[in-house]
Structure formats: C-alpha cells, structure tokens
Amino acid sequence: MTRPLSVVTLCGSLRAGSYNAALQRTLPELAPEGMTLTALEGLGDIPLYNSDVQAQGFPAAVTAMGEAIAAADGIIIVTPEYNYSIPGVLKNGIDWLSRLPDTPFAGKPMAIQSASMSVLGGVRAQYHLRQVAVFLDARVLNKPEVMVASVQQRVQDGRLTDEGTREVIRKQLAAFAAFIGAANA
Numbered sequence: 012m013t014r015p016l017s018v019v020t021l022c023g024s025l026r027a028g029s030y031n032a033a034l035q036r037t038l039p040e041l042a043p044e045g046m047t048l049t050a051l052e053g054l055g056d057i058p059l060y061n062s063d064v065q066a067q068g069f070p071a072a073v074t075a076m077g078e079a080i081a082a083a084d085g086i087i088i089v090t091p092e093y094n095y096s097i098p099g100v101l102k103n104g105i106d107w108l109s110r111l112p113d114t115p116f117a118g119k120p121m122a123i124q125s126a127s128m129s130v131l132g133g134v135r136a137q138y139h140l141r142q143v144a145v146f147l148d149a150r151v152l153n154k155p156e157v158m159v160a161s162v163q164q165r166v167q168d169g170r171l172t173d174e175g176t177r178e179v180i181r182k183q184l185a186a187f188a189a190f191i192g193a194a195n196a
Contacts, residue, residue, distance in 0.1 A: 014045075015045050015046070015047060016045060016046045016047070016084045016085070016188055016191055016192075017047055017049070017082070017083050017084050018042075018046060018047065018048050018049070018083055018084060018085045018086065018087060018187070018191075019048070019049050019050075019051050019079050019080055019083040019085075019086050019087075020035050020038055020048055020049070020050050020051065020086070020087045020088075020089060021050075021051045021054065021076075021086060021087070021088050021089070021101075021104075022035045022050070022054070022089050022090070023054075023088065023089065023090030023091060023097060023098045023100065023101035023136075024090070024091050024098060024100075025054065025055045025100055028169070029091070030091070030126045030127075030128070030159075030162040030163065030166050031089045031090060031091050031124075031125070031126050032089075032169075033126075033166045033169045033170060033171055034089050034124060034126050034159065034162075034166075034171055034180075035050055035089045036050070036169065036170065037170055037171040037177070037180075038087065038089075038180070038184070041177055041180050041181045041184055042184050043181075043184055043185045043188050045188070046184065046188050048087070049079075049083075051076055051079055051080070053072035053075060053076055054072075054076075054100055054101070054104045055100065056070070056072040057070060057072045057073055057076075057100075057103060057104050057107055058070060059103055060103055060106040060107055060110075065107075065110060069107070069110075069111065070107070073104075073107040073108060073111070074111075076104070076108060077108050077111045077115045078115075080108070080115035080116065080119065081113065081115040081119075083119075084120065084191050084195070085119065085120035085121065085122065085187060085190075085191045086116075086119055086120070086121050086122075086149075087121070087122045087123070087124060087187070088101070088121065088122075088123050088124070088140060089123075089124045089125070089126070090123070090124075090125050090133065090136050090137075090140065091125065091126065091127060091133060091136065092125060092127050092129075092131075092133040092134075092135055092136035093136070095135045095136075095139075096135065096136055096139045097136045097139050097140050097143070098136075101140075102143070105143060105147070109146070109147055114147065114148070116144070116147035116148060116149045117147070117148040117149070118148060118149075118150060118194075119149050119150065120149075120150050120152065120187070120190055120191045120194050121144060121149040121150065121151045121152065122151070122152045122157075122183060122184075122187045122190075123137050123140055123141070123144075123151065123152075123156075123157075124157040124158075124159070124180070124183070125137050125157070125158050125159065126158075126159035126162040126165075126166075127158075127159070127160065127162060128161065128162060128163050129160065129161075130160050130161060131158070131160060132158030132159050132160035132161075132162070133158055133159075134158050137156070137158065150190075150194055152183070152186060152187050152190045154186070155179065155182050155183045155186055156183075157179055157180055157183050159171075159176055
C-alpha cells in the first residue's frame with residue numbers, strides 16, 4: 012500500500028464568486044483514493060512585496076503558507092488569467108514565498124489549472140506561471156493540462172458540474188499522484 016498523499020491547493024483569485032475558486036472547491040471530490048487536498052488560505056492577507064517589510068520579518072500569512080506548502084507532497088495552483096498573465100495577487104504571494112529562507116517550492120511537484128470565460132481557458136496565464144515555476148525550481152506536471160474554457164457554462168451554484176471537465180481533472184489528479192510518487196522514489 013502506498014502512503015497517503017497530502018496536496019495543497021492555491022487559488023489565484025480573491026473574488027467570492029470566482030470560477031477558479033469553484034474549481035478549487037471541487038478538487039477533493041475528484042481526487043484519486045489516497046490523495047487529500049487542502050485549500051491554502053491567506054493569499055489576500057499578504058502585503059505587497061517590499062524588501063523593507065521583509066527586513067522587519069516575514070508576514071505571518073507568508074510563513075504559514077510556506078510551512079503548509081513545504082509540508083505537502085505537492086501543490087496545485089488554480090488561477091484565472093488577467094491581462095494575458097497571472098493575477099497580481101498570485102504573483103505577489105509567490106514573490107514573498109520565494110524569499111523564505113527554505114523556499115517551499117524547490118523540488119516540489121506542482122500541477123496547474125486555469126479557468127476562464129474565454130475560449131482559451133487561461134492558457135496564457137499557465138504559460139507565464141510555468142515560466143515563474145522555473146525560477147522557483149518547482150517540478151511542474153506537463154500533461155494532462157487543465158484549461159477550462161467557457162467556464163461560466165460548466166459551473167453551477169459554485170461547483171464544477173460539467174462531467175467532461177470533471178473527467179479531465181480526474182485524469183490530471185491521477186497523473187499528479189503518479190508524478191508525486193515518481194518524484195519521491
């Protein structure tokens with residue numbers, strides 16, 4: 012029997028009715044057996060990055076998030092696309108986390124998901140996030156990709172209801188479990 016996998020999820024949107032948050036909330040019910048998913052909280056509590064603030068000490072929200080990522084077997088980032096890139100709040104959080112003495116992303120298995128009302132499903136945000144992940148030294152799962160296009164037609168009452176999309180996510184989560192297992196072998 013393989014050991015249980017602990018995965019944290021981080022949503023790049025702060026909006027209460029976020030489609031990406033709906034996607035994030037749906038992940039635990041789509042996870043393979045033996046994988047638990049826990050949503051990270053506090054992204055909106057992180058101040059704008061400023062090295063003068065860092066010199067005073069890391070904000071509690073950064074430290075707590077960094078500890079949760081470090082303790083997890085993997086991380087899934089679920090993000091919208093803003094202006095052809097990742098949201099500022101997500102980039103800001105990553106900027107802070109990357110400056111922790113023991114960066115929690117180094118060698119950490121990462122999966123990326125995006126959802127958008129457009130027909131592209133956040134592909135440009137994923138491209139930019141993959142570039143950032145290179146600096147972070149994260150180990151990004153390449154396939155299968157999850158880019159939920161026209162998400163407004165796939166979410167009802169804050170839950171992902173489209174069965175075809177749910178199946179694609181199930182496949183990615185199963186592949187991610189295997190990817191984590193290979194990383195730890």
